[in-house]
Amino acid sequence: MSVIEVLIVEDDQRIAEINRRFTEKIPGYQVSGIASNFEEGKELLEILQPDLVLLDVYFPDGNGIDLLWHIRQHYRTTDVMMITAAKEAGSVQEAIRGGAIDYIIKPIIFERFKNTLQRYQDYRSKIEGREALDQKEVDGLFYAVRESVTEVKNIPKGIDPLTLEKIEKVLTKYIEEGKTAEDLGQIVGVSRTTARRYLEYLVSTGAVRADLSYGAVGRPERRYFTLHS
Structure with missing residues (x-):
């Protein structure tokens, strides 16, 4: 293709x-x-x-x-x-x-x-070069891309969608400077460990990136930056 x-x-x-x-x-x-x-x-x-x-x-x-x-x-x-x-x-x-x-x-x-x-890509690969389709094929193509609109994200166990959304919204307010897990935990009202679990999940999805920065005492800390606004 x-x-x-x-x-x-x-x-x-x-x-x-x-x-x-x-x-x-x-x-x-x-x-x-x-x-x-x-x-x-x-x-x-x-x-x-x-x-x-x-x-x-x-x-x-x-x-x-x-x-x-x-x-x-x-x-x-x-x-x-x-x-x-x-x-x-x-x-x-x-x-x-x-x-x-x-x-x-x-x-x-x-x-x-x-x-x-990916669904759009799959749709194009299935229809390119075809001259005719039966009803079953038409049904599959017609809804292939639109299904993603109502599909629920496969969020792993231990990740609450509401807390995840709250953390994402906070990060969008700090585009330039980012936030540490401790910062996010204090703002959202969860522990540093919990905040870090959510942040690392967002890193795994590609929505957030993490960099090492050095505080006043020289200790490196992981700082998170959103990749969207």
């Missing part, structure tokens, strides 16, 4: 770079361009004609939902995945009507993101 070419349309350069890194961590994907605004997105669509667009909703010069419909009208072989902070029901409804393969609300979790891209 050929490499899937991806265009990222995101006005926050830091988030765009995170999206690029997440995408290229998945074998079979390549980011061919990054557009930082609505108009640049339209220009790069015409030039690159990508297989998949990772699209935000909010732009200073336009609305991503309008760009989604522009893609549907002019680039029918290009698919769209929404990655946005927009939680309005109307935006979600329009994205579904416009045929978006997924709608992920920031901050994104790498495992959730990877799940959709």
Whole structure:
């Protein structure tokens, strides 16, 4: 199967770079361009004609939902995945009507993101080169990508989803400086050991990275940084 070419349309350069890194961590994907605004997105669509667009909703010069419909009208072989902070029901409804393969609300979790891209890849591999399909095959393809929207993350035993979400939200407030397990434990209200268990789980999913830093007395400590906002 050929490499899937991806265009990222995101006005926050830091988030765009995170999206690029997440995408290229998945074998079979390549980011061919990054557009930082609505108009640049339209220009790069015409030039690159990508297989998949990772699209935000909010732009200073336009609305991503309008760009989604522009893609549907002019680039029918290009698919769209929404990655946005927009939680309005109307935006979600329009994205579904416009045929978006997924709608992920920031901050994104790498495992959730990877799940959709792998399903999309599987869908493309099964339909390419086919001239006709029976009903069973159509059913499998039609729901292959959308199933990831309602799928519950396979969180291991000992990891409470609510506590995990709370820790992730705290980390997004400290993008630059990061936090230690002790810091997070005090903020969230759990022990240092518990905080570290959750943080190491997030490291394993690719949502968080950990670096060693040295405190005032020179003792190294593990500091955690979120990879999304």
